[in-house]
Amino acid sequence: MIIDEEVFAVIIAIAIVTSALGVSLSVLPRRGEPFEAIGLLNEKGLIGDYPSVLPANSTLRLNIYVYNHNGKAELFMVKTFIVERGILPSNTTWLNTTPVDTLLVVLPDQGNSTLPFEARLSVPPGQYAFVAELWRLEPTNSSFIYTGRWVHLYFNVTAPLG
């Protein structure tokens, strides 16, 4: 053989590794852990600088960020609540009260959307919590399922201006 056998063995080894890597990257499905996310943004659509003190009869303005990483298109529903401070959902239980608003959005895989939210605060002065829960439409049984994702913001309502 013109080429040295040891050199040939090394070349073959490199070819085998390259081939295995190529097959695993291009043919085998690459699926990470599916998840969805919800985030709270301020009125300008940025993180931070959230309203903390608002006069009664003013308007609470926020943005809600939703992200889909489930590997397929999804229809999400964001239920928003304004409740007494301390009343919060958990990863397994949702708030069993009437939402202030529900926001619907359809997202492709790895798609995201920022949903504007506003509500007039016709409430007496006190401490309140804004809560947004993320629900997902399950096509097989035509119902929305709580994803366990939620965000909240505490704020104080003061006496109305003027």
Added chain:
Amino acid sequence: MRVSVSLVALVAFLLASAMLVVHAHALSNEALGIMSDVLGKIQLLESRKVNVSDYVRVLDEAVREYQVCARSDGQSCDEELIGKLQALSGELDKAIAGSESTYYVYIARKVAVGAALASIPIATYVLLPWLISYAWLKTKAKWIMLPRGGRKNDNR
């Protein structure tokens, strides 16, 4: 006394909650059913590797328009939504009917790429020595072989 104060506070909070500007809306069961059907079809197409971005955009627009309509206290929001979803559902049915060939093409392409990549070591083992020998012969094709000591027995 403390119980009555708590009760008054609770009633006040419930009244306050009711005073919030509520514009929540609920989809009718029929609209929800068709919406689930449409989403299921989109997910089926997606699993068959069909590009569904246009269908997702149309469904999202229909849902957003429904919300705008519902907030303005429109009476026929559900009917409008159902009409749009039924039209989209019809398009999805056509797409699903032609999606199997797309899926087979996708699978065939994957198998071809996999086979090509898997054959790299075999091809290297079989072809590399031949290529090196061929190149060696090509580069030395015009060489003239001479015996040691020069052209002593050259009868040309």
